[in-house]
Amino acid sequence: MIALLLILVNVLVSYKGFKDHAFFDRYKFSVDSIRLYKDYKRLITSDFLHVSWTHLLFNMLSLYIFSSSVEAYLGSAYFLLIYVVSIIGCNLLTLLIHWRDGDYSSVGASGAVSGVIFAAIALFPGMRMGFFFLPFFNIPAWIFGVLYVAFSIWGIKSKSDNIGHEAHLGGALVGMGMALLIHPEAFAQNYLPILLITIPAIVFLYLIVKRPHLLLVDNFYFKTHSDHYSVDHKYNEERVTRQQEIDRLLDKISKRGYNSLTAKEKETLKRHSRSAS
Structure with missing residues (x-):
């Protein structure tokens, strides 16, 4: 069954x-x-x-x-x-x-x-x-x-x-x-x-x-891989994490308004906005 x-x-x-x-x-x-x-x-x-x-x-x-x-x-x-x-x-x-x-x-x-x-x-x-x-x-x-x-x-x-x-x-x-x-x-x-x-x-x-x-299996993240690829991979992960944080803050603003953000969250949003400009 x-x-x-x-x-x-x-x-x-x-x-x-x-x-x-x-x-x-x-x-x-x-x-x-x-x-x-x-x-x-x-x-x-x-x-x-x-x-x-x-x-x-x-x-x-x-x-x-x-x-x-x-x-x-x-x-x-x-x-x-x-x-x-x-x-x-x-x-x-x-x-x-x-x-x-x-x-x-x-x-x-x-x-x-x-x-x-x-x-x-x-x-x-x-x-x-x-x-x-x-x-x-x-x-x-x-x-x-x-x-x-x-x-x-x-x-x-x-x-x-x-x-x-x-x-x-x-x-x-x-x-x-x-x-x-x-x-x-x-x-x-x-x-x-x-x-x-x-x-x-x-x-x-x-x-x-x-x-x-x-x-010839070169897909597992291994310490012997080149530094160039490791840096690039790290950058991609940081970019995704940053975007997730921005999305979370924008969602909070849309639901509760800008004043619902804490001082730290406002500063984080400004920092991300400057880096994207």
């Missing part, structure tokens, strides 16, 4: 986004909006938006196929926990990798769906998994997991397409990790395939954080 409710919410929110571009822009994942404006709700809301009916249908069909086994095995509450935590995990990894790419944005439930799929793989690594484009060909789930992680790592490093590989990888790892925390016996029973899936991904994440230059 939780899976069906999530599908319904995805359909309704996505449909609203299809019709209302302002709504879509307000709730999509956006690096600048999250980093500079602290609009953290986008870490959740972006996963309920999609760019097209095809995008939505593919994600919801995948969610429907894999949700039943996970929800039935762990229960609805734990299934919902895996879904929500996978959303956060996929978007945090995306934010980490695109930390300095302010224009980067994304939408879609792929990260959360990957979390559900890899929770199922952790619990049932021997189940057979097929492909939409090859309906009569299937492989053990753990082999699919290894190939999926390898493809995601290649996609992140190569930047050769417009797919959110970062979200896929982040959601997959968090979903698998949550399933193992909820049902630790699964690791004892299936430790070999789980390690084959997770070790390459963990090594890759370590390199992203500690050795980003080796992977």
Whole structure:
């Protein structure tokens, strides 16, 4: 029932986004909006938006196929926990990798769906998994997991397409990790395939954080980056902060009048006005 409710919410929110571009822009994942404006709700809301009916249908069909086994095995509450935590995990990894790419944005439930799929793989690594484009060909789930992680790592490093590989990888790892925390016996029973899936991904994440230059991942704000870019980045953050302060003061004036400002606020407004002139 939780899976069906999530599908319904995805359909309704996505449909609203299809019709209302302002709504879509307000709730999509956006690096600048999250980093500079602290609009953290986008870490959740972006996963309920999609760019097209095809995008939505593919994600919801995948969610429907894999949700039943996970929800039935762990229960609805734990299934919902895996879904929500996978959303956060996929978007945090995306934010980490695109930390300095302010224009980067994304939408879609792929990260959360990957979390559900890899929770199922952790619990049932021997189940057979097929492909939409090859309906009569299937492989053990753990082999699919290894190939999926390898493809995601290649996609992140190569930047050769417009797919959110970062979200896929982040959601997959968090979903698998949550399933193992909820049902630790699964690791004892299936430790070999789980390690084959997770070790390459963990090594890759370590390199992203500690050795980003080796992977040509240059978006995480790192102390080894040039001073010129650091100063420019700092200036942009200060500019946004200054504008937010001006907006707050102007909003206060419009509601209560200029005399409602404190002496310090009046001085702040004058200082900002002089710097902008």
